[in-house]
Amino acid sequence: MHFIRLRKIWYIISLLVIIPGLISLMVQGLNLGIEFTGGNLLEVRFENPVPVEKVRQVVSAQGLEFSRGIQKSGTSDYLIRTRHLTQEEQDKLMAALNSLGKYTVLRNESIGPTIGRELTTKALLALLVASVLMIIYISIRFEFKQGIAAVIALIHDTLVVTGVFSLFQIEVDGAFVAALLTIIGYSINDTIVIFDRVRENMLHRKKGESLEDIVNASLWQTLTRSINTVLTVVFVLVALYFLGGSTIRNFILALLIGVVSGAYSSICNAGPLWVDFKLMEKRAKVKEARA
Amino acid sequence: MKLKWNKILILAGLVILVALATAAAVTPAFKNIPYLGKYLPLIKDVTLGLDLQGGVHVVLEAKDTPEAKVTQESMQQLMAVIQRRVDQFGVAEPVIQQQGRNRLIVEIAGRIDPEEAVRNLVKTAYLEFKTMDGKTVVTGADLKDAVESKDPTSGQVKVDLTFNAAGAKKFADATAANVGKPIAIILDGKVLQSPVVKEPIPNGKAQITGYESLEEAHNIAVLLRSGALPVKVEVVEKRAVGPALGADSLQKSKHAGLVGVLAILIFMIMYYRVPGLVADFALLIYALIVLAIYVGMNVTMTLPGIAAFLLSLGIAVDANVIIFERLKEELRAGKSLRSAIDAGFKRAFTAIFDANATTLIAAVVLYFFGMGSVRGFAITLGIGIVASMFTAITVTRWLLHLLAGSGLVRNVRAYGA
Numbered sequence: 001m002h003f004i005r006l007r008k009i010w011y012i013i014s015l016l017v018i019i020p021g022l023i024s025l026m027v028q029g030l031n032l033g034i035e036f037t038g039g040n041l042l043e044v045r046f047e048n049p050v051p052v053e054k055v056r057q058v059v060s061a062q063g064l065e066f067s068r069g070i071q072k073s074g075t076s077d078y079l080i081r082t083r084h085l086t087q088e089e090q091d092k093l094m095a096a097l098n099s100l101g102k103y104t105v106l107r108n109e110s111i112g113p114t115i116g117r118e119l120t121t122k123a124l125l126a127l128l129v130a131s132v133l134m135i136i137y138i139s140i141r142f143e144f145k146q147g148i149a150a151v152i153a154l155i156h157d158t159l160v161v162t163g164v165f166s167l168f169q170i171e172v173d174g175a176f177v178a179a180l181l182t183i184i185g186y187s188i189n190d191t192i193v194i195f196d197r198v199r200e201n202m203l204h205r206k207k208g209e210s211l212e213d214i215v216n217a218s219l220w221q222t223l224t225r226s227i228n229t230v231l232t233v234v235f236v237l238v239a240l241y242f243l244g245g246s247t248i249r250n251f252i253l254a255l256l257i258g259v260v261s262g263a264y265s266s267i268c269n270a271g272p273l274w275v276d277f278k279l280m281e282k283r284a285k286v287k288e289a290r291a
Numbered sequence: 292m293k294l295k296w297n298k299i300l301i302l303a304g305l306v307i308l309v310a311l312a313t314a315a316a317v318t319p320a321f322k323n324i325p326y327l328g329k330y331l332p333l334i335k336d337v338t339l340g341l342d343l344q345g346g347v348h349v350v351l352e353a354k355d356t357p358e359a360k361v362t363q364e365s366m367q368q369l370m371a372v373i374q375r376r377v378d379q380f381g382v383a384e385p386v387i388q389q390q391g392r393n394r395l396i397v398e399i400a401g402r403i404d405p406e407e408a409v410r411n412l413v414k415t416a417y418l419e420f421k422t423m424d425g426k427t428v429v430t431g432a433d434l435k436d437a438v439e440s441k442d443p444t445s446g447q448v449k450v451d452l453t454f455n456a457a458g459a460k461k462f463a464d465a466t467a468a469n470v471g472k473p474i475a476i477i478l479d480g481k482v483l484q485s486p487v488v489k490e491p492i493p494n495g496k497a498q499i500t501g502y503e504s505l506e507e508a509h510n511i512a513v514l515l516r517s518g519a520l521p522v523k524v525e526v527v528e529k530r531a532v533g534p535a536l537g538a539d540s541l542q543k544s545k546h547a548g549l550v551g552v553l554a555i556l557i558f559m560i561m562y563y564r565v566p567g568l569v570a571d572f573a574l575l576i577y578a579l580i581v582l583a584i585y586v587g588m589n590v591t592m593t594l595p596g597i598a599a600f601l602l603s604l605g606i607a608v609d610a611n612v613i614i615f616e617r618l619k620e621e622l623r624a625g626k627s628l629r630s631a632i633d634a635g636f637k638r639a640f641t642a643i644f645d646a647n648a649t650t651l652i653a654a655v656v657l658y659f660f661g662m663g664s665v666r667g668f669a670i671t672l673g674i675g676i677v678a679s680m681f682t683a684i685t686v687t688r689w690l691l692h693l694l695a696g697s698g699l700v701r702n703v704r705a706y707g708a
Contacts, residue, residue, distance in 0.1 A: 045535065087410060087526065094406070106536040108405065112527035115350065126660035133652045141645050175595055178657060178665045182602065182672065185653030189606075189646040193613060196642035225609075225616045232558060232612075233605035236551035240598060243547035245540050247342070248594050255602075 003219045003267065004212040004275055010268035014156055017261075021163015030166050033173035036120055038113030040085045042093065043106040046076040050100045055080070058096050062089075073246055077106065084112060123177040127158070130181060134188055142195050145281075149274040150191045153265035157187045160261040161254050175251040183258030186233070190226055190266035197222050198271070211278055215271045223267070230263040298697035305690075309572070312579055336586045338384075339400070340593035340667060343541045345534030346382075346400035349409055353393045353522045361393045361522050368521040370395060375517035376412055394527070405531035413524050416514035419477045420462070420497070428465040428474065430519075433458025435495075437515035439508035448502040450512050459495025467491035478511075544597045551601055555608055563615050565705040569690045570611035577607045577682040584674050595668035603675020606650065610683030614639040618691075622703050628695045631706075636688050647680050 003010075034041050055078050056070050064082045071079040085093065090110065097103060131151050138147035158180055165172055197218040205214060237259065241252045341348050353361040353369060366389060377385045377399060386398035399408055418431035435455040441448050454462050465474070466488050473485040476499055483499055502508040556574070559567035581600065585592065592600075618635035626634060651673060658669035694700060 043536070087406075087413075091406065091410075104533055104535055105406075105531065106533045108529070108531040110526065110529040112352075112525075114352075115528045122660045126656050129660070130653050130656040133656065134649055137649055137652060141648075174665060175668075178595060178661060178668050181653045181657045182599075182668075185650035185672075188649040188653070189609070192646040192649055193642045196645060199641075200638070221620075222616075225612050228558075228562065228612050229605070229609040232555045232608045233602065235554035235558065236548075236601045236605060239551035239554065240544065240547045240601065243543060243550060244598075245543035245547075247536070247540055248544075248598060251595065252598065255598075 002212075002216050004216045004272055007268070007272035007275070010272060014265070014269060018156065018159045018163055021159060021167055024166040025163060028166065028169065030162065030172045031169040033171045034081065034084075034109065034111045034116070035174040036116045036172070038084045038111050038116045040080075040082045040090065040111075041107070041109040042080045042082075042090070043073060043108070044078055044080070044097060044103045045074065045106050046078070046101050046103045048101050049076040050078075052078070054100055055097075058100060059093070062093050062096055064089075064093065085110060119174055119177075123180075126177065126181060127184075130184055131155075134184075138192070138195075142199060145277045146195050146270075146274050149270045149277060150188055150195070152273055153191055153262075153270040154184050154187055156265040156269055157183050157258050157261045161258045164257055165254065170250055170253065173250070175248070176254055179251050179254035179258065182255060183262055186259055187262030187266055190229070190263055191270040193225065194218060194222050194266055194271055195274075198274075211275055215275050219267055219271055226263055226267055230259060233259050294698045295696055298693050299699060302690075302693050302697055302699075305693075306572070309576055309579070313575060316579060316582055337582070338589060338591045339537075339541070340591045340596065341398060341400050341530070341537070342532050342594045343537050343592065344400055345402065345532050345537035346398065347403070347405035347408055347529065347531040349397045349412065349526055349530075350390070350528035351395040351397065351413065351524050352527045353395075353524055356523045359522045365521045366393065366395075369524065372518045372520055373397060373412060376513065379513045379517070380408060402534050405533075409526060409529060409531075411510055411514065413520075413526055414514055415479045415520050415523075416517070417479055417519040418515055420465070421475045421477055422465065422469055423472055423475075429454060429458045429461050431515060432518070433461065434515060434518075437512040439502075439505060439512040441505050441508075447500060448505050448508045449498045449500045450502070450508050450515070452497045452499065452515070454495035454497070456495075459493075462495055462497070463491060463493040540594050544594060548597060548601050552604060555604060559608065559611070563612075565694065565700050566611075566615045566618065566691065569687060569694060570608065570615070573611065573682050573687040573690060574604065574607055576686050577679055578604070580682065581674060581678050584678065585671075588674075590670055590674070591667055592671075593667040595665065596671040599668045599671035600675060603672060603679055606647070606676055607679035607682060610639075610643045610647075610679055611687055613642055614683065614687065618706060622706060628701075628703060628706065629692070632688070632691050632695060636684070640684065643680060643683060647676050651676050 052070060052072055059070060059080055059082070064085075069081055071081075073079045080093075082093075090108065094105070094108075131154060134154070135144075135147040135151055138144075138150055161180065161183060162172075164170075165176070198215055201214050201218050201221075234256065237252055237256045241249060241256060244252060351369075351373070353366060355361050359365060370387060370389060373395060374387055377387060377397060380399060380403055382399050382401040382403060384400070386396065388396050390396050397412065399405075416431065418434070420428040420430075422428060433454050434452060435458070436453040437450055438453075439448065439450050469488050470490060471488065473487045475485040476483045476497075484501060499511070502511070556571045559570050559574075561567070563570065581603070584590070590596075614635055617639045618631055621631035621634045621638075622628070654669050654673040654676060658666055658673065661669055700706075
């Protein structure tokens with residue numbers, strides 16, 4: 001299989017995954033958690049199982065809009081999401097829940113709306129700063145065009161993960177940002193290992209060997225490593241996803257999607273894109289020479 | 292090539308040493324040995340975050356009011372008052388730090404009632420004694436002490452107030468001037484009592500009664516002792532995790548981590564054979580180094596932190612994978628085992644270095660822009676990246692050379708060729 005000759009197919013596969021996500025992002029957006037929007041999240045564990053309708057009754061009797069819903073998170077655990085509540089309102093809600101039987105508070109999070117706005121700005125800024133720093137690093141150690149190709153692969157991964165989270169309306173919280181940055185870190189890692197091989201192979205370039213063939217050879221030489229590395233990380237993530245408890249499940253899911261997408265984009269997008277950039281440069285030069 | 296016993300001995304010694312260190316780091320067996328027990332086991336000394344042991348994280352925001360503007364000075368006072376209040380909870384190592392111009396982050400871990408704790412943190416607790424004509428006699432700032440007590444015979448619960456010298460003087464003057472008239476005791480604008488002054492009180496002592504329980508009186512006494520909040524304070528963020536959920540998360544992630552790590556270890560041996568075994572051993576050393584760094588730097592382990600630690604195992608393995616793939620290539624090119632190991636490492640180095648450097652960029656950015664547990668995640672990831680590079684480049688290489696030099700495993704096929 002020649003990775004570079006098949007590159008149009010890889011691009012199409014990427015687009016097929018990304019475009020539905022993009023449309024979903026524009027139409028229904030992300031299911032933002034209280035860390036972004038502000039609000040309250042109360043998770044309680046009843047000593048004896050309580051039906052969900054009863055919990056709903058008690059919450060709505062408090063006059064709380066529960067548009068964010070009440071969700072069963074364990075055999076007798078409930079997640080109650082509401083708008084941002086004052087301490088008094090929280091106390092009242094917790095007192096009212098007592099009527100359903102004895103319970104313990106697993107967690108109670110209350111986030112003011114200003115915090116949420118700050119988190120969003122910081123998240124976007126963090127992604128931007130990380131991307132710029134990486135382009136600079138790659139430009140120094142490799143070349144600028146490879147930096148651009150690598151960052152496009154990163155944007156690819158970010159879009160895949162956010163797109164999937166938007167499509168399935170999975171809740172996005174502060175840890176999601178951490179997940180995105182980690183994915184970026186991993187994906188760039190893969191890309192660099194490949195570019196490192198390209199860099200080395202370019203030094204020993206034989207006469208008449210085309211750019212496409214060099215990059216293709218480099219991809220094949222690093223392929224076992226790419227797959228094995230993703231596999232080991234996936235082992236850990238799958239174990240965490242199924243056994244690690246509900247609190248970090250969405251975080252792990254984001255990492256899982258991102259790591260797989262990262263491996264794909266490093267092999268099928270970053271390298272081929274760089275070849276395209278190089279070819280474009282060549283064509284431009286030829287044109288100039290003719291003119 | 293014959294077996295080289297000196298190298299085999301070093302190798303065996305190393306294996307025993309690492310095995311001992313691992314046992315010492317994780318088993319509680321050494322707890323009761325004096326001196327040693329203090330430093331071993333390491334794992335016990337890793338500070339657990341709020342999400343793993345339960346506790347509450349609150350962000351308080353000071354607000355400007357016409358009476359009190361938020362200044363750096365009032366923030367300092369606020370911090371001192373909050374510090375005194377938190378100290379009363381009697382928990383280990385609470386965190387109180389200023390964030391930005393007008394915010395305080397307070398973290399209290401351990402078995403406390405988080406709701407009650409937060410309520411008590413943000414009570415203004417502004418105490419005033421006022422005469423009938425509305426003149427303020429003394430305030431909470433004039434207090435020297437406030438102690439709750441319960442009368443053993445009558446069962447009456449009260450808080451005894453003692454004023455400082457200046458307060459006692461003011462109080463003496465005011466009571467002398469208001470004999471036969473009431474003086475109101477007001478807390479946060481609410482009149483608690485208005486006792487009638489029977490005679491002048493020169494000793495600077497007063498008491499508040501009417502509490503239902505000793506606990507209620509205790510809470511008030513604590514607030515009065517710690518002083519009033521100098522500015523208006525609002526809770527803008529609160530995350531309370533019950534100890535049950537914390538213990539649950541810790542247990543589950545340990546379990547998940549174990550399964551994931553075992554999968555990695557088995558995979559490495561199955562796929563890479565002898566080098567895989569070496570990598571697994573190096574991974575163990577890596578884990579010990581990282582654990583020691585956590586304890587030494589007093590890193591707080593959070594739930595995302597555990598995930599980061601496990602992910603960093605992936606990075607550590609990756610470095611080994613890159614090296615072994617190179618090693619295979621060199622062997623297939625017909626090099627001898629020893630020169631193949633050297634060449635493999637040399638050529639793998641730039642890839643490992645550049646790849647880790649860029650991942651480190653992500654971790655650093657995460658640290659500077661993240662808050663709370665995200666920061667913990669970034670720190671653990673960062674430590675993991677640096678330590679993994681170190682172990683892969685030094686430990687794995689040394690071990691491979693030892694093994695190759697010992698003559699124990701000579702067949703190049705065992706190295707993947």
